[in-house]
Amino acid sequence: xxxxxxxxxxxxxVAAILVDSPLGRSVARRMEGRExxxxxxxxxDVQRKVEILETEVEDLNRTISGMREELQFxxxxxxxxxxxxPTS
Numbered sequence: 530x531x532x533x534x535x536x537x538x539x540x541x542x543v544a545a546i547l548v549d550s551p552l553g554r555s556v557a558r559r560m561e562g563r564e565x566x567x568x569x570x571x572x573x574d575v576q577r578k579v580e581i582l583e584t585e586v587e588d589l590n591r592t593i594s595g596m597r598e599e600l601q602f603x604x605x606x607x608x609x610x611x612x613x614x615p616t617s
Contacts, residue, residue, distance in 0.1 A: 551587070
């Protein structure tokens with residue numbers, strides 16, 4: 530009984546991670562496309578391009594965020610340890 534509760538409790542965060550992942554978003558977009566009915570080839574091509582651009586923007590945002598963290602880390606390393614930080 531405890532094992533079942535533990536498995537269910539662990540599946541909740543795993544499901545949340547999968548739904549929020551790019552793979553989960555891709556599956557959701559494909560499901561939306563099937564329910565859409567009649568979609569012209571031009572519209573489908575534009576949708577595909579927009580999805581590619583959104584993915585690229587998300588990748589760039591992650592890269593920029595990582596670079597900001599690296600820059601902050603490097604700035605902390607380069608600070609003079611003898612200089613005291615001003616108190617506010």
